[in-house]
Amino acid sequence: MSEIYDDINKQKDIFLKEIKEVKNVSDLKTIKSKYLKVYTKDLYAQMKNIESAEDKKQLGKAINDFKKYIEEQLEILSNNFNNDSSSAVKYDVTMIKKNIFIGAEHPLIKFYKKIEKVCINMGFSVVQGPEMELDKYNFEKLNIPPHHPARDMQDTFYVTPPSVLLRSHTSSVQVRTMEKAKxxxxxxxxxxxxxxxxxxxxxxxxxxxxxxLMIGEKVSFSNLKAVLIKLLKEVFGDSTKVRFRPSYYPYTEPSAAIDMSCTECGGSGCRTCGNSGWITVLGSGMVHPNVLEGVGYDSEKYTGFAFGLGLNRLALLYYGLGEIRKIYENDISLWRQL
Ligand SMILES: [Zn+2]
Incomplete structure (x- = not known):
């Protein structure tokens, strides 16, 4: 038995010397055939003469390890040839295939684009705004004056207190847009x-x-309902049920929280939905007259609705991921499944 193992080690040394002499793809093919076909075939043939099952098993493993080693070394060499434009034959079709993955959009972006597409189809356009924001746009003009208790609902990072902060919601963009346009x-x-x-x-x-945000003449709560039901059904499927519950936000009156049927259990009750069958996914309401007047709109003439959704939370439900941090861990093997 030990002679076979000695021979395997000897062949490894010879192989290492021989690959130093490889000059082109043709040499590579020869050496590949010598070790991966001829020599390993010979080793397998010797296995037949071994009686002990345990010895057979061990030798089988040693042969496999040897093959793997040779394959790895040849792959490295083969890649070198491929990168070297001076080699006589540039492509070796017998080369061991390497898995190549092409970069793709992050699942969060993919999910956002679904939402964006539905909204654009309903006539919405996309507007961006600054992430570092003035208190005026993040709070005051949204009917949240200083010391208003609603400020406690959104604990805020201040850059230069009390006037400059990191926006705690994108409603600030709505105010900026309304100030500029009619x-x-x-x-x-x-x-x-x-x-x-x-x-x-x-x-x-x-x-x-x-x-x-949608503002115009005669924009009603029915429009709000229609838009949000359409949005959720388009993204989560036609069988999704949607319900509206009274809620409170300082910038809308009346306000509604929106629940949809649980994506995990379909409404029968599970851990994700706390056995209620429903998950709260959106906040919404009719824009408060104070907000409209604050940007110079006539609140007797114009009405409108606003809604907001947490993209991460919805993406978790959409992809069936349990924890929000999974979105940031960038586990490639997980992303490839989504
Ligand atoms: Zn559920």
Whole structure:
């Protein structure tokens, strides 16, 4: 038995010397055949003479290890030839295939684009705004004056207190847009927002939001319902059920929280939905008259609605990922499955 192992080691040494002499793809083919076909075939033939099952098993493993070693070395050599434009034959069709993965969009971006597409089809245009924002646009003009208790709902990172901050929602873009343009307005504003929050399975201090705004004459709560039901059904499927519940936001009146049927259990109740069958996915409402008047609109003439959704949270539901941090861990093997 030991002679065979000695011979394998000897052949390895000879192989290492021989590959130094390889000059072209043809040499490579010869050496490949010598070790991976002829010699290993001979080794397998010798296995027949071994009686002990354990010895057979060990030798089988040694042969496989030897083959793997030879294959790896030849692959490295083969790659060198491919990168070397001076080699006589540039492409070796017998070369061992390497898995090559092409870069792709992050699943969060892919998911956002789905939402964006549905909104654009409904007539919305996309508007971006600054992430470092003035208090005036993030709070005051959204009917949240200083010391208003609603400020506690969104713990804010201040850059220069009290006037400059990192936006805690993309509603600031809505105010900037309304200041510049007259109705009708129909926009979505996607982007990153920041809130002081400890990292846990459902929270991170920075996340993505998409907010929508529609202002015009006779824009009603029915329009709001129609747009959001359409949005959720288009993204999550036609069988998705949607319900509206009374809620409170300082910049909308009346306000509604929107639940959709659980993506995990379809409404029968599970851990994801806390056994209720419903998951809250959006905040919305009719734009508060104070907000409209604040940007110089006649609130008797114009009405409108606004909505906001947390993109990360919706993406978790869409992809069936349990924890928000998975979105940032960039686990390539997970992304390739999505
Ligand atoms: Zn559920």
């Amino acid at each position: 109705p009708p307005i129909q926009i979505i504003s996607p982007g990153t927002v920041y809130r002081v929050d400890d990292i846990d399975p459902q929270h991170t201090p920075m996340f993505y939001q998409v907010e929508g």
